[in-house]
Amino acid sequence: MNKPTPPATDAIHFYDPRTGAHGLPRNPFKSLVVPRPIGWISSWSKNGVANLGPYSFFNAIAETPPMVAFCSSRRPKSDDFKDSQLNAEETGEFVVNICTENLKEQMNISSAPYAADVDEFEKAGLTKGQCKNVKAPRVAEAAVALECKYYKTIALPNAPGEHSHVMVLGSVVGIHINKAILTDGMVDMTKFRPIARLGYWQYTVVDNAFWMEPPEAK
Numbered sequence: 001m002n003k004p005t006p007p008a009t010d011a012i013h014f015y016d017p018r019t020g021a022h023g024l025p026r027n028p029f030k031s032l033v034v035p036r037p038i039g040w041i042s043s044w045s046k047n048g049v050a051n052l053g054p055y056s057f058f059n060a061i062a063e064t065p066p067m068v069a070f071c072s073s074r075r076p077k078s079d080d081f082k083d084s085q086l087n088a089e090e091t092g093e094f095v096v097n098i099c100t101e102n103l104k105e106q107m108n109i110s111s112a113p114y115a116a117d118v119d120e121f122e123k124a125g126l127t128k129g130q131c132k133n134v135k136a137p138r139v140a141e142a143a144v145a146l147e148c149k150y151y152k153t154i155a156l157p158n159a160p161g162e163h164s165h166v167m168v169l170g171s172v173v174g175i176h177i178n179k180a181i182l183t184d185g186m187v188d189m190t191k192f193r194p195i196a197r198l199g200y201w202q203y204t205v206v207d208n209a210f211w212m213e214p215p216e217a218k
């Protein structure tokens, strides 16, 4: 194992995000904590309209019991909450679908700011799959779907002049895995090929993996 060398101090670009002055052509923040998995959230509205939208401020946050969280901003130029947050809060349920490379165009279509009475499954040409432990629909084409019961919403601190973001937490109560992504009973990344968000308008595909056991396992 080679000893790594830290860069010289003057090789570091530093900025304080509280000032908003990052000193680069575009805000780099979303390019730094990468890749961010995409929680493709499906739900019903209280009026019975299906909804689907991608969220990359998203992750699994606990294993036992399994829990997930996604963070939602408000709609640009309005006070409106986004539909995924509202539906999760009003119906108590949502589904996290994992977007894979073959569904990237459909995911992108579902991110458009459609009104609450528009069904993004129809816009993106996707099929509603039945869940077992929640009524919310899942993306039937998705290789993985996590049925979730809404747990709580946490308001995040707001920047001056901005609406605060919220974090929506859910408990996973049902897990669907397409057996086609398994090899010997293990999830095979070369078959799964989930996509993830980088900064700007960049994405990546998980198409390889390496194995490294922790010191205590050796």
Ligand SMILES: Cc1cc2nc3c(=O)[nH]c(=O)nc-3n(C[C@H](O)[C@H](O)[C@H](O)COP(=O)(O)O)c2cc1C
Pocket: 038, 051, 052, 053, 054, 055, 056, 057, 058, 071, 072, 073, 074, 081, 082, 083, 084, 085, 107, 108, 110, 111, 112, 113, 114, 197
């Ligand atoms: C890959 C991707 C990731 C996104 N991540 C977020 C996010 O983390 N939080 C957010 O508020 N909006 C995010 N958006 C924008 C929402 O998907 C968009 O506002 C969408 O219209 C929300 O749909 P909804 O109102 O049906 O929930 C993302 C868009 C894309 C394409």
